[in-house]
Amino acid sequence: MEKKKKFSLFTAVLSVICVVFVAEAAAPVAAIGNSQFFWWLFLLLAFLLPYGLVSAELGTAYIGDGGIYDWVTKAFGHRWGARVSWYYWINFPLWLASLAVMTPSLLTMITGKTFPFWLSLLLQLAFIWLIIWISFYPVSDSIWILNGAAVIKMLLAILVGGLGLYVAFSKGMANQMTLKSLLPSFDLNSLSYISVIIFNLLGFEVICTFADDMENPKKQIPQSIIVAGLVIAAIYIFSAFGIGVAIPVDKISTSSGMMDSFKLLTGSSGGWFIMAMAFLFLLTLFGNMLSWSxxxxxxxxxxxxxxxxxxxxxxxxxxxxxxxxxxLANGFVASFVVVLAPLLPNQDLFWAFFSLNLVMFLLSYIPVFPAFYRLRKTDSATPRPFKVAASGWLLKVLVIVPMILIFISLIFTALPLSLDAQTLAEKLPVTIGSVVFILLGEVLLLVKKIKKN
Structure with a gap:
């Protein structure tokens, strides 16, 4: 029998980077303006640090395929575990659909050809089902894809950051740096971006589900989380800084991404450089979706x-x-969403699907932090190869602060806090969609209870 391939520490670190690091993350957040630097630094310390520590302790204490479902179930029972597994799963096909709708435009940049509607739809479906097909095979068989995607992600982020610095030094700063502009305004616009940053910091628990493919998971899980976390934080800040000093804020929106940044920085919408960057960016989308799937x-x-x-x-x-x-369920739901998309009101489909996926994704993490605290108290006998060096009030802070930030993110992502027509048009579909998926999860719980009785 052929010996199963195993992750090395280096491979584990690259896998975490592939899962957590989102190459296009810095561009939409740059729309906040200079205060983005405050939010990046604040959330790296207030969210990424405690979240990474919690994931490392739980991931090494409870090794297995269950991930956050297993942690929450052990702490609060099957009802909460079922909710978490539902929210955690349903976010993925929605996210897959949001990236699929980007595929035709990326291929247009690469080939220079505009595709008719029917071919664009086929390309979106092809993107979805290629991801599904590859996910039928063990992660160790796809490790070269994860490693390659991680390297390309870092390369793109460093390139956009470096290009931004070059443009700023050669042509002058696009946005004036003042102490006042660096401080957060705490207005609706600024606070609405917190959820985007937090989304770009999530995913450490995924590496815990790869434990069977590791040489020594009890050591590699915390080591890979810590090393990758530091690398991710450094690259996010560098790329965000490059975009922030070179591109005027009024030219960046929530739907702006890596490719928009390259176009704005080079002043070109075509050419070999844009084609190459679009091709590399498309590869990172495959790697990101595969690692998460x-x-x-x-x-x-x-x-x-x-x-x-x-x-x-x-x-x-x-x-x-x-x-x-x-x-297969991922493929069916994502395909249904992209086929339904043309019937929806004319809007930014990527942002609409992404926002809905974001709400469900954040909901799945709310019970994780209290589960960590409860298991520390009720299941202290379970060996913890990596244990967060905190107790008492500090342990409570590590649990409460990330939860508060998630609640704030949910409010500003899912609820229309202003009643103007534009806000209602953008937010109401997300609000309604979130309620529908939450109720569907509760119906599944009710059906399960009825069958059990």
């Missing part, structure tokens, strides 16, 4: 095996034991 599928399948997700999600491949039921 493997973690999400493991968690959803494990939850289904415990009776907390629909039975279909528990279906595994007879050939390699991979969770193909949850993978």
């Amino acid at each position: 493997l973690g999400v599928n493991n968690t959803a399948c494990y939850a289904a095996e415990q009776g907390d997700m629909p039975r279909f999600f528990a279906k595994r491949s007879a050939k390699n034991d991979m969770p193909i039921g949850s993978a």
Whole structure:
């Protein structure tokens, strides 16, 4: 029998970077203005640090495919575990759909050709089902894709940051740096971006579901989280700084991404450089979706095996034991969303789908922090190869502060806090969609209870 390939520490670090680091993250956040630097630094300390420490302790104490579902279930029982697994899973096909709708425009940049509607739809579906097909195979078989995507992500972010600094030094600063501009305004516009930054810092728990593919998970999980966390923080700040000093704030919006930044910095919408960057960016989308699909599928399948997700999600491949039921469900939902998209009101489809996915994703993390605190108190006998050196009030701060930030993010992402027509048009679909998916999760819980009785 062929020996199963295992992750080295270097590979584990690159896998964390591939999962957590989002190359296009810095551009939308730069729309805040100079106060983005405050928010990056504040959230790296107030959210990323405690979240990374919590994930490292729980991930090494409770090793397995369950991830955050397993942690919450052990702390609060199956009802909360079922909710977490539902929110955690449903966010992925929505996110997959949001990236799929970007595919035709990226291919237009690469080829210079504009695609008719029917071909654009086929390209979106091809993106979705290629991800699904690759996720049928073990993560160790796809490690070269994860490693390559991580390297390309870092390269793109460093390039956009370096190009921004070059433009700022050669042509002057695009936005005036003053002490006042660096301080947060705490207005609706500024606070609405907190959720985007937090989203770009999530994903450490995914590496915990790869434990079976590691040489020494109890050491590699905390080491990879710490090393990758430092690398990710440094690159985010560098790329954000480059964009912030070179591109005027009024030219950046929430839908602006890496490619918009390259176009604005070079003053060109075509040419070999833009084509090359679009191709590399498309590769990072594949790597990002693949890494997340493997973690999400493991968690959803494990939850289904415990009776907390629909039975279909528990279906595994007879050939390699991979969770193909949850993978197929991802493909079905994402395909339905992109096919339905043309019928929706004319708006930024990427941002609409992304916002809805963001709400569901953040909801899944709310119980994780109190679960960490509860398990520290009620299950102290379980060995913790990595243990956060905190107790008493400091331990409570590590739990409460990230939860508060998630609640704030949910409010500003899902609720229309202004009643003007533009805000209502942007937010109401997200509000309604979030309520629908939450109620659907509760219906599944009710059906499960009825069957059990």
